[in-house]
Amino acid sequence: MTLEARDVWFRYSRTTPWVVRGASLTVEPGEVVGLHGPSGAGKSTLGRLLAGHVAPGRGTVSADGRPPAPDRRRGVPNPVQLVLQHAHLALDPRWKIRAALAEAGAADTADLVPPTLLDRFPHEISGGEAQRVALARALLTRPRYLVADEISASLDPISQAEVWHLLLATARADGIGVLAVSHDRPLLDAVADRVLALDDTTATTT
Numbered sequence: 001m002t003l004e005a006r007d008v009w010f011r012y013s014r015t016t017p018w019v020v021r022g023a024s025l026t027v028e029p030g031e032v033v034g035l036h037g038p039s040g041a042g043k044s045t046l047g048r049l050l051a052g053h054v055a056p057g058r059g060t061v062s063a064d065g066r067p068p069a070p071d072r073r074r075g076v077p078n079p080v081q082l083v084l085q086h087a088h089l090a091l092d093p094r095w096k097i098r099a100a101l102a103e104a105g106a107a108d109t110a111d112l113v114p115p116t117l118l119d120r121f122p123h124e125i126s127g128g129e130a131q132r133v134a135l136a137r138a139l140l141t142r143p144r145y146l147v148a149d150e151i152s153a154s155l156d157p158i159s160q161a162e163v164w165h166l167l168l169a170t171a172r173a174d175g176i177g178v179l180a181v182s183h184d185r186p187l188l189d190a191v192a193d194r195v196l197a198l199d200d201t202t203a204t205t206t
């Protein structure tokens with residue numbers, strides 16, 4: 001049982017350079033792994049690969065032995081959820097928060113989102129609140145793994161702490177493996193069990 005990238009290579013087109021070059025990493029259930037590296041090194045791309053949003057050119061990605069993908073026929077969501085920096089972009093501006101959460105199959109969201117937010121539209125909530133909603137939507141699908149890509153980079157320190165508290169408490173309670181992607185090394189040292197460096201020149205993780 002693991003989320004695994006094994007010698008993964010990826011480039012956005014045949015004519016452009018490889019942006020992920022031989023990356024290998026694992027995330028165990030309940031483990032929080034930090035992925036650190038400079039801007040443009042390929043961290044977000046590796047996060048997208050691990051969530052199955054793009055396919056490797058070479059190498060393999062698997063979640064508990066299978067490619068990370070939803071099973072649409074059986075209505076099973078992707079076991080690997082991806083949460084990104086700009087939460088407002090992930091929310092449909094026409095849907096109130098209650099509807100956005102209901103779409104994720106949410107019956108009881110009180111632990112994750114304050115009830116006062118439920119009848120508001122996305123433009124009526126703050127960035128920190130929007131990130132809480134985006135995280136809640138991902139967590140309510142009961143993922144095995146969650147890739148958190150710079151999820152608190154746009155937030156003030158208090159909202160940042162709240163978002164990480166929510167994620168870490170739920171991950172620990174439910175045994176969710178988390179890959180925390182960030183250029184903020186002190187943040188990763190604070191939240192992760194271990195931190196991997198995605199080096200700009202070798203772009204190889206171990």
Ligand SMILES: Nc1ncnc2c1ncn2[C@@H]1O[C@H](COP(=O)(O)OP(=O)(O)OP(=O)(O)O)[C@@H](O)[C@H]1O
Nearest residue numbers: 012019037038039040041042043044045046182183
């Ligand atoms: N959709 C895309 N099409 C083409 N190239 C892309 C695309 N997305 C990213 N890239 C390129 O791939 C490389 C890696 O980008 P990526 O976003 O994975 O890096 P990153 O380490 O997450 O950077 P940052 O910390 O700045 O977000 C960069 O050179 C980027 O320009």
